[in-house]
Amino acid sequence: MSDTATHDHDSDHHGDHGPPKGWRRWVFSTNHKDIGTMYLVFALVMLFVGGAMSFVIRAELFQPGLQFVNPDFFNQMTTLHALIMVFGMIMPAFAGFANWMIPMMIGAPDMALPRMNNWSFWILPFAGVMLLSTLFMEGGAPASGWTLYPPLVLQTGNGFPFAMFSVHLLGISSIMAAINIIVTILNLRAPGMTLMKMPMFVWTWLITAYLLIAVMPVLAGGVTMLITDQFFGTTFFQAAGGGDPVLFQHIFWFFGHPEVYIIILPAFGIVSHIIPAFSRKPLFGHDAMVYAVAGIAFLSFIVWAHHMFTVGMPLAGQLFFMMSTTLIAIPTAVKVFNWTATMWKGSLSFETPMLFALGFLFMFTIGGFSGLMLAIAPADFQYHDSYFVVAHFHYVLVPGALFAAIAGAYYWMPKWTGHMYDEKLGKVHFWLSTIFVNLTFFPQHFVGLAGMPRRIPDYSTQFADFNMISSIGAFGFGLSQLLLVFIIIKCVRGGEKATAEVWDDPPGLEWTVPSPAPHHTFDEPPVIR
Amino acid sequence: MSGSRTDMPTRDDELRKSIRRTAIVLGLLALAWYFGFMALRLI
Numbered sequence: 001m002s003d004t005a006t007h008d009h010d011s012d013h014h015g016d017h018g019p020p021k022g023w024r025r026w027v028f029s030t031n032h033k034d035i036g037t038m039y040l041v042f043a044l045v046m047l048f049v050g051g052a053m054s055f056v057i058r059a060e061l062f063q064p065g066l067q068f069v070n071p072d073f074f075n076q077m078t079t080l081h082a083l084i085m086v087f088g089m090i091m092p093a094f095a096g097f098a099n100w101m102i103p104m105m106i107g108a109p110d111m112a113l114p115r116m117n118n119w120s121f122w123i124l125p126f127a128g129v130m131l132l133s134t135l136f137m138e139g140g141a142p143a144s145g146w147t148l149y150p151p152l153v154l155q156t157g158n159g160f161p162f163a164m165f166s167v168h169l170l171g172i173s174s175i176m177a178a179i180n181i182i183v184t185i186l187n188l189r190a191p192g193m194t195l196m197k198m199p200m201f202v203w204t205w206l207i208t209a210y211l212l213i214a215v216m217p218v219l220a221g222g223v224t225m226l227i228t229d230q231f232f233g234t235t236f237f238q239a240a241g242g243g244d245p246v247l248f249q250h251i252f253w254f255f256g257h258p259e260v261y262i263i264i265l266p267a268f269g270i271v272s273h274i275i276p277a278f279s280r281k282p283l284f285g286h287d288a289m290v291y292a293v294a295g296i297a298f299l300s301f302i303v304w305a306h307h308m309f310t311v312g313m314p315l316a317g318q319l320f321f322m323m324s325t326t327l328i329a330i331p332t333a334v335k336v337f338n339w340t341a342t343m344w345k346g347s348l349s350f351e352t353p354m355l356f357a358l359g360f361l362f363m364f365t366i367g368g369f370s371g372l373m374l375a376i377a378p379a380d381f382q383y384h385d386s387y388f389v390v391a392h393f394h395y396v397l398v399p400g401a402l403f404a405a406i407a408g409a410y411y412w413m414p415k416w417t418g419h420m421y422d423e424k425l426g427k428v429h430f431w432l433s434t435i436f437v438n439l440t441f442f443p444q445h446f447v448g449l450a451g452m453p454r455r456i457p458d459y460s461t462q463f464a465d466f467n468m469i470s471s472i473g474a475f476g477f478g479l480s481q482l483l484l485v486f487i488i489i490k491c492v493r494g495g496e497k498a499t500a501e502v503w504d505d506p507p508g509l510e511w512t513v514p515s516p517a518p519h520h521t522f523d524e525p526p527v528i529r
Numbered sequence: 530m531s532g533s534r535t536d537m538p539t540r541d542d543e544l545r546k547s548i549r550r551t552a553i554v555l556g557l558l559a560l561a562w563y564f565g566f567m568a569l570r571l572i
Contacts, residue, residue: 112548179555187548213555217563225567236570247570 019519027122030114031519032099035121037416039096040409042124044485046088049132051478053081058440058474060457061467074457075143076135082146086263087170088128090397093405094266095120095177098205101412102181104510104517105199107190107526112183120176127169134159134166145455147256148223150237150248154230161231164223171216171223178212181205190509192528196287199508203290204269207297211262214301215255222251246311253304261300264364264396265293267404268335271357274411275339277506278354279346285338292331292338299328309380318377325375329368336365349504352426356407359399359434367395370445385455388448394441398477399434406433406484413491414498418516421491429487432480439473 019025019034029035056077060068069077099117103110111117134141139157142148148167156163185206189198198206225236226248235241237248268289276283283289305313305321339361348354370392374380383389406429414420443466448454452463459467498515513521 113552116552175556175559179552179559182555183548183551186551187544213559214562217559218566220563221566225570 028118030110030118032103032111032114032117033416033517033519035111035117036096036099036101038121039092039099039124042121042128043089043093043096043405044488046084046092046128047481049128050081050084050089051481053077053084054474055478057081058471061459062471063468064459064461064464066458069457071457072143073140075145075455076141078455079142079145080131080135083131083167084128085397086146086259087167087174088124088131090263090401090405091174092124094205094208094263094401095174097201097266097270097405097408097412098177098181100416101510102184102202102205103188104513104521105202105508106185106188106193107509107522107528108184108188109520109523111180112187113180116176117180120173120180123169123173123176127166127173130162130169131166134163137162147249147252148226149252150226150229150245153226161227164227167223168220171220174212175216178209178216181209182213185209190522190525190528196290197528199269200272200283200286200289200293201266201269204265204272204293207293208262208265211258211265211297211300215258215262218251219255219259222248222255225251246308249308249311250305253307254301256307257304258297258300260393260396261296263401265297267360267364267401268293270404270408270411271339271360273506273508274353274357274407275342275361277411277503278349278351278357279343280348280504281342281346282507283338284341284344285334288334289338292334295331296328299324299331303328306375306377306380309377310384322375322377326372329372332368336361336368351410351503352421352423352430353407353411355427355430356403356410359430360403360407363395363399363403363434363437367392367397367400370395383448385453386448387444387452387454390454391441391444391448394444398441399437403433409484409488411503412510413488414502415510415513415515415517417492418498419491419495420498420502421487421495425483425487425490429480429483432483433477436473436476436480440470440477441473443467443470443473 019031020028025034026038029038056069057074060066060074099111102108131141134156137157137159139159141159142153142156142163144153144156154160185198185202225234228234229236229238229243235243237243237245239245272283272289303321303325305317306325309318309321350358370388374383374389374392410421410426447459447463447466447470450463452459500514501511502515503511509522509526510517512526
């Protein structure tokens with residue numbers, strides 16, 4: 001798109017003054033770039049907080065028997081690990097990308113609602129601390145798994161209302177961010193940028209934002225009903241009072257399955273930028289990609305009960321949810337095909353962002369295939385609640401969503417900081433991450449198929465070898481991410497000066513502004529021809 | 530926009546109105562869905 005847009009930087013009225021100094025710059029910021037940075041830093045911190053919990057989990061599972069923690073604390077760790085990684089790490093990471101990149105990609109000067117943007121972010125640290133504080137309360141943190149199923153979650157001690165309020169706050173933050181993104185995209189696109197001319201990352205976030213507004217209130221409603229069941233005498237989910245605990249499962253997964261796509265669609269968007277840039281070709285089938293994303297988003301609303309095949313539902317229900325779930329393979333295959341076709345006969349190069357994007361492509365597809373296996377209702381009766389499920393969703397979320405986020409960070413880091421990152425270290429980071437992530441999660445397929453249940457601190461000795469390998473992989477993967485922190489700090493502090501284009505004629509308006517991007521960009525909208 | 534209280538990128542009143550309208554509609558939709566969804570269960 002850079003060849004179709006003109007933007008005179010000398011006419012930037014705001015390029016000549018910098019941001020406020022000191023802590024006020026961050027606490028009171030209404031600037032989309034600063035808020036984006038805060039989201040990204042918060043996500044990075046939470047990656048290590050959630051990662052520390054996975055270290056506890058994998059240390060306990062290193063050998064059969066109880067080594068380090070009691071079973072209740074183990075379950076608190078699995079619960080908090082998931083809640084923090086989903087709500088505190090990967091969603092804020094993509095919100096950070098949205099804040100930084102969407103205004104620059106559509107030629108807008110900022111997000112449409114900058115004060116609400118500040119509020120959306122600053123709710124997060126308080127919600128995160130509140131959630132973590134439950135660990136220090138009587139009864140500890142919730143130990144029900146991130147699904148918060150009653151009646152188990154209602155057995156949480158004093159931490160229960162705090163955890164529930166924290167989930168509410170995280171939801172409010174997400175909804176406000178989603179509203180901001182939709183309003184920005186619908187109102188602040190540069191003249192000439194029609195919807196179908198929008199870059200894929202913007203498209204994926206537009207659809208993701210609609211998904212957020214559609215499902216976050218459902219989670220909030222479910223959690224509110226948990227609170228009223230616990231404290232106000234209602235019996236929404238208690239059979240003794242005429243309620244139904246399975247209702248909560250439906251509510252949770254009506255939120256939970258679109259949530260999976262809320263996480264993965266922005267990842268699709270990022271990869272859809274990186275693969276064309278390093279193939280030196282336009283994205284193959286841009287419009288088909290848009291329709292595929294919209295199709296995935298639609299289907300995400302009618303597949304939720306595949307998470308609960310074993311709960312006891314009519315055969316017709318199983319058939320419906322099995323078939324609707326397998327349908328998702330079609331638009332997903334369109335995307336995988338288009339990424340591959342983009343590379344076909346391209347002039348490929350393999351810098352770190354491309355390596356992570358390709359890692360995403362291969363390993364997300366492995367997670368997709370195991371998802372298809374799980375979608376088959378009769379087979380799911382075998383796999384349900386086993387480590388096979390753990391392997392499946394970790395493949396989708398770690399070498400899937402997280403790799404895409406890391407790929408995006410390397411891709412745009414020169415634009416953010418004005419410096420090139422250390423390419424050699426970036427490649428080392430990729431290979432360490434790829435080796436260890438497979439070492440961690442691939443053996444979990446085998447122990448799962450052999451019958452090892454999830455969310456247990458002890459297991460039969462027959463699973464010992466694969467669990468040991470998995471734990472070694474997890475420690476290696478976690479420690480490898482320290483290299484990412486080092487690379488980021490090194491890049492922020494200095495390094496080879498980045499040009500405006502950074503890469504070899506990459507598509508997109510963001511590459512028409514200098515590196516680092518000035519504090520204010522596009523005060524006058526660029527012209528899209 | 531230099532000197533404005535925030536970086537709010539309003540190019541003109543029409544745009545400001547459109548931004549506000551879109552935000553209010555989306556916010557009300559989210560709130561209505563939250564309360565309406567729970568009300569469904571109470572029926």
